[in-house]
Amino acid sequence: MLLTLTTTHHPATDLGHLLVKHPDRVQSFDLPTGAAHVFYPEADEARCTAALLVEVDPLKLGGGRGRRQSSAPEGFTLGQYVNDRPYAASSLLSSALAKVFRSALRGESRDRPELAATAIPLTVRVPVLRCRGGADLAVRVFAPLGWTVTATPIPLDEAYPEWGDSRYVDLTLSGTLRLADALNHLYVLLPVLDDAKHYWVAPDEVDKLLRAGSGWLAGHPERALIIRRYLAHRRALAGAALARLTALRPDDEPPTDDSVDPAADGAGTTAAHRAPLAVLRREAVLTALRDSGARRVLDLGCGGGALLTALVADRRFTEVVGVDVADRSLALAARRLRLDRLPERQRERIRLRQSALTYRDDRLRGYDAAVLMEVVEHLDPPRLPALQDAVFGHARPGTVVVTTPNVEYNVRYEGLGPGRFRHADHRFEWTRAEFAAWVERVAATHGYTATITGVGDADPEVGTPTQMAVLTRDDRNEETDR
Incomplete structure (x- = not known):
C-alpha cells in the first residue's frame, strides 16, 4: 500500500x-x-x-x-x-x-x-x-x-x-x-x-482516538460515525469515547459549524455535507481581514480556537488575541493551538483572554480588527446593546467582521421545522432584512461603514446559509484618505 x-x-x-x-x-x-x-x-x-x-x-x-x-x-x-x-x-x-x-x-x-x-x-x-x-x-x-x-x-x-x-x-x-x-x-x-x-480493539484505543482527534474531532459533523468505526463498532468503547469527547467541549462553546443542529431529526443529509460551511465561513473571514490590512486581530467569542489556528498560521497577523467568557473554552483553544509546544517567537504572537463581550474591557482597545464569528446569535436579544457598546463603542477596532446564520435558509435543511433554530443554544436567528437593519443601526450609531455579503452556496429564493458584514470605522477611512 x-x-x-x-x-x-x-x-x-x-x-x-x-x-x-x-x-x-x-x-x-x-x-x-x-x-x-x-x-x-x-x-x-x-x-x-x-x-x-x-x-x-x-x-x-x-x-x-x-x-x-x-x-x-x-x-x-x-x-x-x-x-x-x-x-x-x-x-x-x-x-x-x-x-x-x-x-x-x-x-x-x-x-x-x-x-x-x-x-x-x-x-x-x-x-x-x-x-x-x-x-x-x-x-x-x-x-x-x-x-x-x-x-x-x-x-x-x-x-x-x-x-x-x-x-x-x-x-x-x-x-x-x-x-x-x-x-x-x-x-x-x-x-x-x-x-x-x-x-x-482494546480500551486503550479510546485514548489513541482522543489524542489524534484533539482539536478537530469534537466539532466534526460525522463525529459519531468516526468514533463508531474507529472503535470497530464496540458500543461500550464508542460510548466512553463520546462521553469523554463531550466533556472536553464546554456547553457554552459555539459549535464549529452551526449549519444545523446534529440533534435535528433527519439532519445530516444536506448541502452542508457537500460544501463544508465552517471552512467556507472561516476562509471568508480571513479574506476580509487580509483585505482590511489588519495586523493585530481579536477573535471575540473564540470558543475552542478554530479561527485562532488559521489566524496564527498566517504570518501577516503579528498579534492574535482569543477572547471568551468560558475558561474551559480558552483551555480547549490552548490545547488546540498547542501553546505549550510552540516556539517562543510563535507563542509571543498569541494571547488568550477571559472576558465577557457585554462589558467594557480596556485590554481590547487599540486593535486593527475584531471578529464576531457565529457569536451574536448566542446572546439574548436584550444583551445585544451591551455587546454593541463594548465592541463598537469602547474597543473600537478599525474593522469588525460579523457572521451569523441566515434563518431564511433553514428551509433547505431537513429536520428543521418552522420556528426551529440551527442549534439549541441559539437565542435568535435573523432574516437578511433583520441582519441588514441591525448592521445599519450599529454602523450609524458608532461611526462605521458597512458592507454585507453572504457565505456558502447562494439559493435564488432564500440566499446563502451564512450572512457576513464587514464594518470599517469611518475615522480610520478619513485617516487613510488623508
Whole structure:
C-alpha cells in the first residue's frame, strides 16, 4: 500500500526536516506485519514528495499471537492470508504512519520548530483505499477539516465497465494545514473509511482516538460515525469515547459549524455535507481581514480556537488575541493551538483572554480588527446593546467582521421545522432584512461603514446559509484618505 505527501512550500525540501527523513536516502522500518519504506520520488526547492510504501507479509499478518483478524470472513480458513490487506490502505497504513512519522504526528521538529507550527500547502494521495460508503463518505469526513477532496471510484475491471465500480477509491486531498494535523487526520480516518482493523480493539484505543482527534474531532459533523468505526463498532468503547469527547467541549462553546443542529431529526443529509460551511465561513473571514490590512486581530467569542489556528498560521497577523467568557473554552483553544509546544517567537504572537463581550474591557482597545464569528446569535436579544457598546463603542477596532446564520435558509435543511433554530443554544436567528437593519443601526450609531455579503452556496429564493458584514470605522477611512 502506498501514500504520498507533497508540498510546494518554499523551500519544499524542508518537508524532510518535518518528517525527520532525509530526501537523499531510502529508509526502511520493521513492522509487526511487514516493513515500511520512506523515499522521495521528487525533491527540490519548488516541490517535494515523500512516499510511504508498506509491504505486508501475510504470514506475519495472520500469525500474530492473540491477534483477531477483523478482515477475514467467518469460516474462511485462509481468510487471514487471502484478502485485500496487503494492497489497500487500511489500519495497517495508519499504524505505519504512527511508527515512521512519530515526531511529525506530535507536531515536533528539532530543526524547523516554527514550520512545524505553520500551515503549509499539502497534497496527499492514497491511490487505493477501501471506502465502505463510497466516494461521498470520503468527502464527508475530510472536507470539514479544510481539505479539497477528490475521491475517484476504481472500476472492478476497466475492460468491462458494465460491471460497475469496486469498493475502492483513488483519494487525493489538497489543503493548507499543519503537517501534524494532516497526519493525524489520516491516522484516524483511513481505518474509518476502510471500516475494519487488523488488530483487536482494546480500551486503550479510546485514548489513541482522543489524542489524534484533539482539536478537530469534537466539532466534526460525522463525529459519531468516526468514533463508531474507529472503535470497530464496540458500543461500550464508542460510548466512553463520546462521553469523554463531550466533556472536553464546554456547553457554552459555539459549535464549529452551526449549519444545523446534529440533534435535528433527519439532519445530516444536506448541502452542508457537500460544501463544508465552517471552512467556507472561516476562509471568508480571513479574506476580509487580509483585505482590511489588519495586523493585530481579536477573535471575540473564540470558543475552542478554530479561527485562532488559521489566524496564527498566517504570518501577516503579528498579534492574535482569543477572547471568551468560558475558561474551559480558552483551555480547549490552548490545547488546540498547542501553546505549550510552540516556539517562543510563535507563542509571543498569541494571547488568550477571559472576558465577557457585554462589558467594557480596556485590554481590547487599540486593535486593527475584531471578529464576531457565529457569536451574536448566542446572546439574548436584550444583551445585544451591551455587546454593541463594548465592541463598537469602547474597543473600537478599525474593522469588525460579523457572521451569523441566515434563518431564511433553514428551509433547505431537513429536520428543521418552522420556528426551529440551527442549534439549541441559539437565542435568535435573523432574516437578511433583520441582519441588514441591525448592521445599519450599529454602523450609524458608532461611526462605521458597512458592507454585507453572504457565505456558502447562494439559493435564488432564500440566499446563502451564512450572512457576513464587514464594518470599517469611518475615522480610520478619513485617516487613510488623508
